[in-house]
Amino acid sequence: MKPDAHSNGSEQQLFKQLFDQYYEAIRNFLFYKSGDLTLSEDLTQEAFLILWKKRSNINPDKAKSYLYTIANNLFLNEIKHQKVVFKFQQQPVSNTFKETPQFQMEEEEFKDRLMNAINDLPEKNRVVFLMNRIEKLTYKEIADRLDLSVKAVEKRMHKALIELRKLSYKI
Amino acid sequence: MSKSPSKEELLALWLEGKISEAEMVDHFGKKEWEDYKKILETTATFSISETNSRAEAWTRLSARMSEEETPIVSLNTNKSRRIFISTAIAAAITLIFAVLLFRPSSTTVFKTGSGEKLTFYLPDSSSVILNAESSVSFESRNWENNRVVNLSGEAFFAVEKGNQFSVKTSRTIVEVLGTQFNVFNRESKDQITCYHGKVSVSSISDQNHDQSRILTQGMTAETSTSGSVEVTTSVIKKTPEWAEGRFSFNQEPFENVIAEVERQYGVTIEYPEMNTTYTGAFFDNDLKNALLLVCEPMGLNYKIENETLIILTHSP
Structure with missing residues (x-):
């Protein structure tokens, strides 16, 4: 009884560590795929729950890539997902003093064009590109x-970049 | 023009920060390179506006994880039934041993009488301020993994970060990871106020926590017996006022105000039936002053009969 309860405790601690480390990563991964934050949060819950249920069959070293696989499968099962429409939050850029209204407007326009371009990227390229650019993961990590x-x-990275240039500059 | 493989490889390398700007300009020309640069700079300003924090997600997840732990035994065939029975017997025997082993129980209880307040620490140094006529109990054994507190009355909790922390009352379950919140559990109602961080509130009758609500700083919730949770926003300070000896009310049914005076001063108050609400405040350090503050706006006079009995009457 007692040792059992203990191992369960540390098992949960390990799982919690994994959760803390990868929760955002998995949610963002799903967001890059779907553009739907609520869906991404829900599927991330499901993915971790599946990992927890299957914890006895999984090598801890493999847990990370297994999480991404589960998340991907869950996303594919979500048949009714619609076309991606990304809405990122935009952080203000700090070079304020040189901004004329004209410049600001052009910036805004460019942001919109770029967001649409990200929208139109093939999913595989988009996911990898955003994992690198937004989460700052190295190619090796991805x-x-x-x-x-x-x-x-x-x-996928250079394809995404070339495509984004074409789409956002209408080349 | 950028179809040649070497250029594509260059792009990929540059994206990883392995090629200098000068080299890039050499290969692509200034215009094309600046296009790429602007795409990257603009992408860097995009971020994801999360609606639920990781802590909230964990609260949700860990509740579902513990549900998964409950084994479901199928009783469809005779064979499985036999296995079930023998397992049940084995489990029962183990349980008996477990009960014997774990005795005496490790339940810790803190209790206050009328007019008392008590500040104490839980095993993980989370702090609790207990209001008058309240009690808190918890299992100190294996506390880190089982942070559950039973509360009757009113208390303010400042929870250290760690595993899920739950407060259970007769009506409500409050779940958090690390935060500060007040739980009011009296005859009249259950009211939870969040002072810092986030808490999840669900009615005790809502077993699946389907109707649970998340409170952030400055939000107050009342649970109802139907299982729903009603949320309002209030302006609050760092700690509840009662912890500093001030009791304020906003359109509170009068009997609830009287009940609080009774608890704070350990007195019984007799008063004419009044179907009105009270807005105002009293303090816990001067009975006469408190009675004045409560009675005056209501058009009442008070008379202190003896140490424990006070009678309120309508002013002439």
């Missing part, structure tokens, strides 16, 4: 999490 080669990550 490759580990998504079970890809570093080469594949590089390819």
Whole structure:
């Protein structure tokens, strides 16, 4: 009885650590896919719950990439998801003194065009690009999490960037 | 023009910060490079506006995790029934041993009488201020993994970060990770106010926590017997006023105000039936002054019969 209760306690602690480390990452990953924050939060809950249920069959080293796999599967099962419409929160840029109203307007326009361009990227490229740009993950880290080669990550990155330039500058 | 593989590789390397600006300008020309640069700079200003924090998500998740822990035994076939029965017997025997082993119980109780307040610390140094005529009990054994407090009365909690922390009253379950909040559980109602961080409130009758509500700083909730939770926003200070000896009311039914005076001074008050509400405040350090503050606006006079009995009458 007693040792059992103890191992359960540390098991939960380990799980909590994993949760603290990857909760945002998984939610953002789902957000990059779906553009729907509420859906992303709900699916992240499901993903962690599945991991918890299956904890006895999972090698702790594999838990991270397994989480991404579960999240991806849950997303694919969510058949009724609509087309992505991203709404990021925008942080004000701090170079205020040189901003004329004209400049500000152009900036706003460009932001909108870029957001639409991100919208229109192929999902795989978008996810990798945003994982790198917003979460500052290295190619190696992204490759580990998504079970890809570093080469594949590089390819998605430059494809995304070239595509974004075309779309947002209408080249 | 940027279709040549080497350029694409260059882009990928540059995105990882492995190539200098000068090299990029050399390969792509200033205009194209500036386009890329602007895309990256603008992307960097985008962030995700989260609606629920990680702490909230954990509160939700851990509740569901503990539900998963309850084994479901199927009784469909004779075979499984036999297994179930033998398992049940084994479990019962283990339980008996467990009960014997774990005795005496590790339940800790703190209790206050009328006119008393008590500040104490839980095993993880979370602090509790207990108002008059209130009691708190908890299991100090294995506290870190089982932070559950039973409350009757009123208390203010400042919870240290850690595993889920729950307060249970006869009507309500409040769940948090680390925060400061007040729980009021008296005959009249249950009222929870969040002073810092976030708490989740659900009615005791709402077993799946379907109707639970999240409170953030400055929000107050009342649970009802139907299982719903009603939230209002109030302006609040760092700690509840009662912890500093001030009791204020906003359109509170008069009998609730009288009940609080009774608890704070350990007296019984007889008063004419009044179907009105009281707005105002009293202090816990001077009975006469408190009676004046409560009676005056209501058009009442008070008479102190003896140490424990006070009679209120309508002013002539």
